[in-house]
Amino acid sequence: MGWFKRIQEGITTKSTEKKEIPEGAWYQCPSCKTVVTSQQHVERMSVCNYCGHHDRIGSEGYFKILFDEGKFREIAPKITSSDPLEFEDTKTYTDRLEAAKKKTGLSDALRTASGELNGMPVVISCMDFQFIGGSMGSVVGEKIARGIDHALKKGCPFICISKSGGARMMEAGLSLMQMAKTSARLSLLSKAGLPYISVLTDPTTGGVTASFAMLGDMNIAEPNALIGFAGPRVVKETIGKELPEGFQRSEFLLEHGFLDAIVERKDLKEKLAFSLRAMGDFPKVQ
Amino acid sequence: MNYLEFEEPIRQLREQLAQAKELQEQSDVDMETLAQDLESKIREVTESIYSNLTPWQRVQVSRHPDRPYTLNYIDALTDGNFMELHGDRTVKDDKAMVGGFGFMDDQCVMFIGQQKGINTKMRQYRNFGMANPEGYRKALRLMRLAEKFNRPIVTLIDTPGAYPGLEAEERGQGEAIARNLIEMCQLRVPVICIVIGEGASGGALGIGIGDRVLMLENTWYSVISPESCSSILWRNWEHKKEAAEALKLTGTDMQSLGLVDGIIPEPLGGAHAQPDAMYKQLKKEIKKHLNKLVPMDSDKRIDQRIRKFSAMGVVNS
Ligand SMILES: [Zn+2]
Numbered sequence: 001m002g003w004f005k006r007i008q009e010g011i012t013t014k015s016t017e018k019k020e021i022p023e024g025a026w027y028q029c030p031s032c033k034t035v036v037t038s039q040q041h042v043e044r045m046s047v048c049n050y051c052g053h054h055d056r057i058g059s060e061g062y063f064k065i066l067f068d069e070g071k072f073r074e075i076a077p078k079i080t081s082s083d084p085l086e087f088e089d090t091k092t093y094t095d096r097l098e099a100a101k102k103k104t105g106l107s108d109a110l111r112t113a114s115g116e117l118n119g120m121p122v123v124i125s126c127m128d129f130q131f132i133g134g135s136m137g138s139v140v141g142e143k144i145a146r147g148i149d150h151a152l153k154k155g156c157p158f159i160c161i162s163k164s165g166g167a168r169m170m171e172a173g174l175s176l177m178q179m180a181k182t183s184a185r186l187s188l189l190s191k192a193g194l195p196y197i198s199v200l201t202d203p204t205t206g207g208v209t210a211s212f213a214m215l216g217d218m219n220i221a222e223p224n225a226l227i228g229f230a231g232p233r234v235v236k237e238t239i240g241k242e243l244p245e246g247f248q249r250s251e252f253l254l255e256h257g258f259l260d261a262i263v264e265r266k267d268l269k270e271k272l273a274f275s276l277r278a279m280g281d282f283p284k285v286q
Numbered sequence: 287m288n289y290l291e292f293e294e295p296i297r298q299l300r301e302q303l304a305q306a307k308e309l310q311e312q313s314d315v316d317m318e319t320l321a322q323d324l325e326s327k328i329r330e331v332t333e334s335i336y337s338n339l340t341p342w343q344r345v346q347v348s349r350h351p352d353r354p355y356t357l358n359y360i361d362a363l364t365d366g367n368f369m370e371l372h373g374d375r376t377v378k379d380d381k382a383m384v385g386g387f388g389f390m391d392d393q394c395v396m397f398i399g400q401q402k403g404i405n406t407k408m409r410q411y412r413n414f415g416m417a418n419p420e421g422y423r424k425a426l427r428l429m430r431l432a433e434k435f436n437r438p439i440v441t442l443i444d445t446p447g448a449y450p451g452l453e454a455e456e457r458g459q460g461e462a463i464a465r466n467l468i469e470m471c472q473l474r475v476p477v478i479c480i481v482i483g484e485g486a487s488g489g490a491l492g493i494g495i496g497d498r499v500l501m502l503e504n505t506w507y508s509v510i511s512p513e514s515c516s517s518i519l520w521r522n523w524e525h526k527k528e529a530a531e532a533l534k535l536t537g538t539d540m541q542s543l544g545l546v547d548g549i550i551p552e553p554l555g556g557a558h559a560q561p562d563a564m565y566k567q568l569k570k571e572i573k574k575h576l577n578k579l580v581p582m583d584s585d586k587r588i589d590q591r592i593r594k595f596s597a598m599g600v601v602n603s
Contacts, residue, residue, distance in 0.1 A: 076603070084543065084600040085534050089519035138599030145596060167487070167509045169519065172533040173545045176509040177598040179488060180495055183467035184595040191472070207509070209460030210448075210488040215468055229460035229488070230450030238450050248455055258458050 029053050045265045054222050054265055056202060059111040059126035062161050066124060066269050072115035075123070076146045080107050081139045085172055093170040096132060104130045108139040109164070112147035114154070118273040121283050123151040126161040129203075134164035136208055137171040141178030144212060148185040155284035157195040157276050162213040165231075166206015179211035186215055195279040197272060200227050200250070200259070218260045218275055221250040222268075227258075288351045292335060292343055296555070299328045332555045339504070341539075342530040345512055347504040348483045352558035354565075355415075356384060356399035356442045359482060362565035363572070364388035368397065371431075374423035377457060382413040382449070383421030383493075385428040387437065390569065393576065396432035398425050398493055399442030402483070415484075416449035419462035422492045426466050429473060438476040438576055441493040446511060448489030463492040470495035471592055476579035478572060480550070481505045481537075482557075497591050498575045499545075501537035502568075503552040507545075508535035545598055 027041035028034070032051035036044075045065060046055040064070045080097075087093040101107065109131040114123045125147045127134045144160065151158040167175040189196055198216030200209075202225035209229050213219075221227060228235075228248040236243055246252050253259045263271045276282065289297040303324040310317040339347065347353070360368050368388035372379040385398035400417060403409035417425075425441075432439050448459055470477060470493075477496035485494070485507030501507055510518075515533060516525040534540070537549040550571050553560035579587065 079601045079603045082600050082602045085532070087532050089525075089529075089532065138601045141599050142601050169510055169515055169533075172508050172510075172535065173540050173543060174599055176487060176491060176507075177545050177595065179464075179491055180467055180471075180595040181598050183464065183495075184471045184592045187468045187471040188592065190468070207488055210463040210492075211467055212464070214458070214461040214464040227460075228455050229448065229463070230455065234450045235452055235455060239452050243452070247452070252456075256456050256458065258461050 027055075029055075047265050052223060052264070054202065054224065056129055056163065058106075058128040058130060058163075059113075059161075062126045063111075063113055063115075063124065065265070066117055066159075066272065067113070067115035068117065068119065072113035072124075075112040075114060075150055076143055077107065077111070079139055079142060081137050081171070083170075084174065085170070087170040087172070089170075096170065100131050104128065106131050108143070109134045109136070109168075110140040110143050112143045112150075114147075114150055114156075117159075117269065117276070120273065120276055121154055121156040122159055122276070123147045123154070123156060124159045124161065127163040127208075129163045129165075132168060134208075135166065135168035135175075136164060136178050137168035137175050138178065140168075141181045144182045145185045148182075148189050151194055152189060152192055155192075155194065156282045157197065157279070158189055159197045159199060159272065160212055160216075161199040161201060162204040162208050163201045164204055164206070164208040164213075166208055176207065179207050182212045183215065186212060190217075192284075193280075194282070194284065195276055197275060199268070199272075201225050203227070205229065205231050214258065216260075217279065219258065220261050220263050220268075220271065220275075221253065221259050222265060223250055223262055225250045227253050290343070290346050290350065292346075295331050296328060296335065299324055299331060303328065329554065332559070336555060340527070340530070341506070341533075341536050342512065342527040344504050344536055345484075345506050345530055347556050347558075348506050350556065350558045351404075353483060354557055354561045355404070356397075356401045356444055356482065358561070359442055359565065359568065360384075360386075360388055360397045360399070362562070363390050363397075363569050364395075371428060372424075374420040374427055376423060377420045380413075380418050380421030380424055381411055382415055382417040382445075383425055385425060387432075390572065393573075394437050395572075395576075396428055396437050396439045397442065398428055398439065399482070400445040400489075400493075402444060413449060415445045416447055417445065417489065417492075418449050418451070418454045419457040419459050422448075422459075422462035422466050425493050426469055429470065429477075433473055433475050436475060438478070438580060439473065439496075440572060441477070441479045441496065443479060443481045443485050443490045443494055443507075444483035445486055445489045446484050447486040448492065463488045466492045467495055471595070472588060474584040474588070476576060476582075476587065477591075478575055478579070480568070480572075481507050481546075484511075486511050495591070495595065497579050497587055498547045500548045500550055500571065500575075501540060501546050502550050502557060502564075503537060504556050505537065506530075506535040507537075507540050508533045543600075547594075 031053035402415035479496035512530040515529040553563035
C-alpha cells in the first residue's frame with residue numbers, strides 16, 4: 001500500500017535531478033550515476049550498460065520489446081475507471097483519475113494486447129506504474145480477465161507483467177475483489193492446460209503479489225526488483241529493526257523459493273519464448 | 287462487561303439496574319416495577335443506538351473485546367463435537383489460524399478461521415489474529431482434506447490483516463494468499479465464508495472465496511482498515527471516521543456493490559450482548575445455505591462461484 005509515498009518521493013527526486021541534467025537529452029543512472037543520452041538509454045531497453053540497473057518502463061516499452069516487430073492489437077483499450085464509491089479523501093477519486101490520465105496519456109494502470117512472440121500467438125497484460133502507482137482497481141482486473149478470456153478462446157499462452165503498489169484504495173472492496181476475480185479466471189486457464197507466465201518487475205507489492213503475480217506456471221523477475229506482500233516500510237515498522245540488505249529483492253525471492261528465474265530485460269523475450277515452447281505447441285487446437 | 291464509548295447510556299442503565307436489584311436483596315423495598323422499567327429502557331436505548339450505527343461505530347463493534355471469536359462459534363455450532371487439526375506439514379502450526387472437522391447436528395463440516403485472543407497473553411499467542419503464510423497453507427491443507435472426503439467447508443473470517451513480518455515475507459505471504467485464492471475457486475465441495483468480525487484485506491480474502499460470502503451485521507470487510515487508509519490518504523490517523531465512511535465497508539454497502547451475498551442479522555446490542563442468540567442464528571443460516579449447496583452438481587457449483595467473482599468490479603466501457 002506504499003505507492004502513495006513512493007510517488008511523492010519519485011517526484012521529489014526527479015525535480016532535484018532535473019537541475020543537474022537538461023531534461024530530454026540525457027539520462028543519469030540513479031544507481032551508478034553514469035550519464036548517457038536518452039536515445040542510448042532507450043536503445044538499451046532502459047537498462048544501464050555499466051551497472052545493469054533496470055529503469056522502470058511501462059506497457060509501451062514492454063510491448064515493443066516482446067511482440068514481434070512491435071506489432072500488437074490492444075484488447076478492451078477503451079474501458080476506464082468509474083467512481084462507484086464516490087470516493088473522496090483530500091481529493092476526489094475522479095480528480096485523481098483525470099490527473100493521472102493527463103500526466104500519463106494512459107487510460108488506466110494496465111493494458112492488454114494480443115500479438116505474436118517469436119511467431120507464437122500470445123496475450124500479454126502489462127501494468128503501468130505511472131498511473132496511480134500501478135494500483136489495481138476494477139479496470140486492471142477486468143482487462144486481465146479479458147486477456148485470459150482471449151487466450152482461452154485462441155488456445156494461446158497468457159503473460160502478465162506486474163508493476164504495482166497493490167490495491168487501489170479509492171475502489172476499496174471492489175479493488176480487493178479483483179484479487180479474487182483474476183485468480184478465478186486464471187484457474188480456468190490452468191484447467192484448460194494453457195501456460196501462464198508471470199513477469200514481476202520493480203516494484204510488485206500488496207494485492208498484486210498476493211494474487212496473479214505469484215500464480216504463474218513460471219514466475220520470472222527482472223533483476224533487483226522489489227517484490228513483496230507488505231511494503232518494506234510496513235515490515236520495518238512491524239519488526240522495529242533495520243531490514244537486511246537485499247530484503248524483498250528478486251534475488252532474495254529466488255533464494256527463498258518463490259521465483260523460477262531472474263532474467264535481464266535484454267534476454268526476456270528469448271527466455272519467454274523458450275519457456276512457452278517448453279510448455280507446448282500453441283495455439284492449442286481445442 | 288466492556289462498553290464502547292457510544293454504549294455509555296446502556297452502561298449507566300445496566301448499573302442502575304444492578305443497584306436496584308442489590309437494594310431489593312438487602313432491604314425489603316419492592317423494586318420490581320423499577321427493575322422492569324429499567325429493563326425495557328435498556329432494550330429501547332440499545333435498539334436506538336444499534337439501529338443507527340455509523341460505519342466507524344460498526345468497526346468498533348466488530349472489534350468489541352466481548353465479541354465471540356472463531357473457536358467460540360465452532361464450539362457452539364458443533365456443541366463441542368469438534369477436533370482441532372494442527373500444522374501446515376511444512377513449517378509449523380500457526381496459532382492465528384485454526385481449523386478442524388466438527389459435527390453440526392449430524393453434518394460433518396470442515397471449519398477454518400482466524401483466531402484472536404481474549405487477553406494480553408492470548409492475544410500475543412494468537413498473533414492478534416494475523417496469520418503467517420503457514421496459517422494460509424494450513425487452511426489450504428484442511429480444505430484439501432475436506433475435499434477428499436467430500437465435506438463442506440465453512441470459513442470464519444476475523445482478522446486485522448495478514449501478518450506483515452520479516453519471516454512472513456521470507457516464507458511467501460503473497461504466494462500463500464494467492465495460492466488459496468486460485469485453489470478455493472476450484473474446490474469441489476461447497477464453501478461458505480462468513481465475516482464474523484474484521485475482514486481486512488488480502489488476509490481476510492485468503493480464506494474468503496466461497497459459494498456464499500456472508501457478513502454478520504456488525505462487521506466490516508475492505509481492502510484496508512480505516513486507520514491505515516487515513517494514515518496513507520490523509521497522512522495521519524485522525525480521519526479514521528471519514529475513511530470508514532469512504533471505504534463503504536459495511537455489510538449493506540458490500541452487498542449493494544455485489545461483493546458479498548448476504549448479511550446475517552445480529553441479536554439486539556450485537557453478537558457480544560447475546561452470544562447464544564447469535565450462535566443459534568448463525569447455525570440456522572449455515573444450514574439453510576448448505577441445504578441448497580450440498581445437493582448441487584460440483585461442476586455447476588464451481589462454475590457459479592467463478593462467474594460470481596468474475597462479475598465483480600465497476601468500469602465504464
Ligand atoms: Zn548504472
